[in-house]
Amino acid sequence: MVGSRSSVRWVLAGLVAMGAVFLVGCTPSHPQSTFDAQGPVAQRQLEMFVILIWVSAFVFVTVGGALLYAVIRFRRRRAGDLPRQIHGNKKLEIAWTLAAVGVLAFIAVPTVSLAFYVDNPPEAEALDIRVVAHQWWWEFHYPELDLVTSNELHIPVGKQINLTLESEDVIHSFWVPKLAGKMDIIPGRQNEMWLMAETAGTFFGQCAEFCGIAHANMRFRVIAQPEEEFVGWVNDQREVPEAPTGLAKRGAEVFISKGCLACHAIDGTIARGTLGPDLTYVGSRTTLAGGILDNDPGGTNLGRWLRDPEEIKPGNIMSRQAAVYRDLSLALEEEEIGALVAYLQSLK
Ligand code: CUA
Secondary structure, X not given: OHHHHHHHHHXXXXXXXXXXXXXXXXXXXXXXXXXXXXXXXXXXXXXXXXXXXHHHHXXXXXXXXHHHHHHHHOOOOOOOOOOOOOOOOHHHHXXXXXXXXXXXXXXXXXXXXXXXXXXXXXXXXXXXXXXXXXXXXXXXXXXXXXXXXXXXXXXXOOOOEEEEEEEOOOOEEEEEOOOEEEEEEOOOOOEEEEEOOOOOEEEEEEXXXXXXXXXXXXXXXXXXXXXXXXXXXXXXXXXXXXXXXXXXXXXXXXXXXXXXXXXXXXXXXXXXXXXXXXXXXXXXXXEEOOOOEEOOOOXXXXXHHHHOHHHHOXXXXXXXXXXXXXXXXXXXXXXXXXXXXXXXXXXX
């Protein structure tokens, strides 16, 4: 008796937990909700999902209902009371085989049509962007605009964006739930996809394929801007940052003397590293460290990141490289961190 009561409790707890997961997962207000499509690709993928969920619900209710009916209708009422025993039924076998074929054929029509839609960008005119995935950050190249940026993909609203996806190391996956995805990124080959944002805003993206210890921290933002704002951003990114002065000048020296230049590039300086993100305009980005920290104007988070990157993003390559090249830490003095923050914040 006690056993059955506690199992009822477990079942109830399970149902409540399932309900909570369902509610949390389905709220369109979540920054990564697929229920809040903001572009045509995500919209079509959402419609496909809705079709599938209704067909699955229909199959579940039909099969579950038939099972429940059989369990109740043919239950044992008295000891030794067996219903009529039969073996095989050709009509039934054919019926449910055809029913399954019918359901699959019904689903196949929108599935195939969606596959072609996602694979064939509709417009001839588009902005091409090359995405390079790294452990654990994103690099975005704009070949026509001669621009490179990291972890923040600026795009104009209402324009088709054709993406070419490449990996520098292992398998990653590109996913912006409100715009499009997912598309796997396989080392040694180029994958392609397209997307479009119909509204201006910042959309959260992340890597959706386990790619090592910091996979969960491999995030990015898509910043969709009205055309003129986007052009403004492009122009800002093309201006060579002013030569640093004061504390920032001291930071530029630390950047060279402490070896930051081995992995990072900054236009207009001798820094040409390609292992880490290009930092030419790092001061203009809204986030740091693969999109996991706000780049606050005061530089508090940048200071935290430089002081102990391992604490913020366990497994990150910067800590590892620092350990290889220096004595097991970034080993920066507080004064040097302050100078570096001033310098990097000035790069915009
Ligand atoms: Cu990259 Cu997971």
